[in-house]
Amino acid sequence: MAEPKSAGDNTVKTARGSAGKKASGTKAGAGAKSGVKSAAAKSKNSGKAQAKPARAASKPAKAASPAPAPEQIGLSEAGMGEQQAAQAASPIAAKQVAAPVEGEGQAFTPPSFAQSAGMADGTPGAGENRQTTFSRQDILKAWWQAARPPFYIVTIIPLILGFLAAAADSGTYHWLVFLGALLVCFALHLAANLGNDLFDHFQGTDTEESIGGSRVLQQGKITVAQLTRATVACYVAAFVLMILGVAVTGHKGLVLVVLFGMVSSYFYVAPPIRYGYRALGELFVFLNMGLTMVGGTYYAMIGNLPSYIVALGIPVGMMVAGILYFQSLPEIESDKAMGKRTLANTLGPEKAIFLFKLWWPAIWGVLFILYLTRVCAWPVLLGIALCIPVHIQACRKVDSINGDWFSLDQHGKLVRIMYLVCGLSMLFGVALL
Numbered sequence: 001m002a003e004p005k006s007a008g009d010n011t012v013k014t015a016r017g018s019a020g021k022k023a024s025g026t027k028a029g030a031g032a033k034s035g036v037k038s039a040a041a042k043s044k045n046s047g048k049a050q051a052k053p054a055r056a057a058s059k060p061a062k063a064a065s066p067a068p069a070p071e072q073i074g075l076s077e078a079g080m081g082e083q084q085a086a087q088a089a090s091p092i093a094a095k096q097v098a099a100p101v102e103g104e105g106q107a108f109t110p111p112s113f114a115q116s117a118g119m120a121d122g123t124p125g126a127g128e129n130r131q132t133t134f135s136r137q138d139i140l141k142a143w144w145q146a147a148r149p150p151f152y153i154v155t156i157i158p159l160i161l162g163f164l165a166a167a168a169d170s171g172t173y174h175w176l177v178f179l180g181a182l183l184v185c186f187a188l189h190l191a192a193n194l195g196n197d198l199f200d201h202f203q204g205t206d207t208e209e210s211i212g213g214s215r216v217l218q219q220g221k222i223t224v225a226q227l228t229r230a231t232v233a234c235y236v237a238a239f240v241l242m243i244l245g246v247a248v249t250g251h252k253g254l255v256l257v258v259l260f261g262m263v264s265s266y267f268y269v270a271p272p273i274r275y276g277y278r279a280l281g282e283l284f285v286f287l288n289m290g291l292t293m294v295g296g297t298y299y300a301m302i303g304n305l306p307s308y309i310v311a312l313g314i315p316v317g318m319m320v321a322g323i324l325y326f327q328s329l330p331e332i333e334s335d336k337a338m339g340k341r342t343l344a345n346t347l348g349p350e351k352a353i354f355l356f357k358l359w360w361p362a363i364w365g366v367l368f369i370l371y372l373t374r375v376c377a378w379p380v381l382l383g384i385a386l387c388i389p390v391h392i393q394a395c396r397k398v399d400s401i402n403g404d405w406f407s408l409d410q411h412g413k414l415v416r417i418m419y420l421v422c423g424l425s426m427l428f429g430v431a432l433l
Contacts (some may be wrong), residue, residue: 142221143230146214148193153416154320155185157423158289161316162297164430165309174301177249181297184241184258191234192265196276198227199269205338235262251303257296264288277339279346281328282321290317308375315366315426319419322359323412329356329398330409353398360391360418367422376429383425387418394418 163178193214201217201224216222242258245251264284267273275284294313299305328335328342332352336345344352364384370376394414401407 138221142216146194146197146216146222146227146230147190148214151193152186152189153420153423154289154323155189155293156182157419157427158293158313158316158320159185159297160427161312161423161430162294162309163301164427165294165312166298166301168430168433169306170302177245177301178297180241180245180248181300184238184245185261185293187234187238187241188258188261188265191231191238191262192268194227194231194234195266196269198224198231199271199274203269203338203340205335205340235266238262245300249300249303251300254296254300257292257299261288261292261296277341279341279343282325282343285324286317286321288317289320290314308373311370311373311375312426312430315363315370316423318359318363318366319422322363323415323419325359326356326394326408326415327412330406332405356398357395360387360415363422367426370426371429374433376426377432379425379428379432380422381425383422386421386425390414390418390421 159178159181162181163174167173197213197215197217200213217224217227238258239262242254245254245258264275264287268276268281268284275281290313291310292313294316295305295309298309325343328344329352332342332345332349335342343355347355364387367376367380367384371378371380391414394411397408397411397414
């Protein structure tokens with residue numbers, strides 16, 4: 001880094017790194033405006049370049065400003081505002097290398113995560129005496145963030161439920177078919193997550209301040225092209241597995257089951273349908289995660305679909321839809337401002353809260369009916385009893401927001417706990433019949 005010199009001397013700053021050199025000079029005179037010019041020579045195949053020395057100033061120069069912090073290497077001293085400096089100090093921008101800024105006040109656009117890590121063309125980032133290399137850990141964390149695996153519990157429970165019911169009726173555990181169903185549903189769930197991020201990004205619904213979605217695009221961790229390719233790959237994998245499933249089981253009805261899952265997951269936020277923007281998200285989640293997954297898994301193993309399997313899928317679908325509904329409450333106002341219609345903002349704040357308070361008791365009513373009709377054994381009653389105090393706590397949180405809807409986001413775990421408890425009680429309830 002350059003060191004400041006006294007007035008009357010020329011100021012020369014030279015920084016060498018793996019990406020190349022950068023030189024700059026300052027020139028000022030009495031009565032004239034001060035200016036700063038900077039030029040950077042980008043690294044080529046060898047990753048090295050010769051720095052261009054700055055010309056000496058003919059007039060006395062003012063004292064140079066203090067050297068910038070290490071994490072701000074590559075940023076022009078002039079033309080950088082306080083907001084831009086804060087961006088440079090962030091965890092993500094600390095790894096990024098800024099392009100040269102020509103002239104005062106010119107806007108600074110940080111490069112993407114892929115470019116800064118050398119992912120795009122394999123070239124290292126530029127910096128003073130350091131080389132930014134591709135980090136496998138960083139990219140794995142980014143894809144983990146985009147995939148949101150903790151939410152896959154909503155997929156596993158209905159699949160296991162259909163698997164246990166089929167085993168009880170046939171006396172055989174169809175492990176290979178179950179594995180195929182698991183892979184298909186995981187592929188579609190992942191495709192839905194990635195596709196939602198992609199199309200919400202195009203729509204402008206997801207921003208850095210949003211609490212929905214993974215925000216990997218807004219944070220520059222994954223590019224649009226990468227996310228698009230991954231989404232397409234998931235749908236292709238689900239389609240191929242569907243063909244294999246039909247070939248192994250001989251049940252041609254699986255084609256309709258999987259195609260319905262593919263279409264409904266894609267058009268959740270994708271144009272022209274975008275049913276998630278038309279207050280239909282909860283309905284299709286109910287159909288997919290409840291009736292389709294429970295019934296489809298059973299059908300793949302047995303080849304028919306009795307009415308009691310449909311009944312088993314109803315409370316599961318209601319629970320997953322209840323998770324989605326609660327997740328829409330924190331953004332009830334922001335979604336409406338962005339033109340996204342959800343069931344919650346369509347009802348309005350008061351009715352939305354009232355519906356949430358009734359949602360889970362209605363699920364418990366269905367579970368109690370399943371117990372009375374001997375579709376599920378006594379563990380479902382235990383599940384209901386354990387969930388009641390959790391639901392009371394969730395209702396109190398909703399009543400105490402005082403208009404701060406965003407604060408509900410930190411309490412989403414309460415509805416997920418209720419789903420897990422009731423879901424597990426249904427699994428034991430079917431297994432013990």
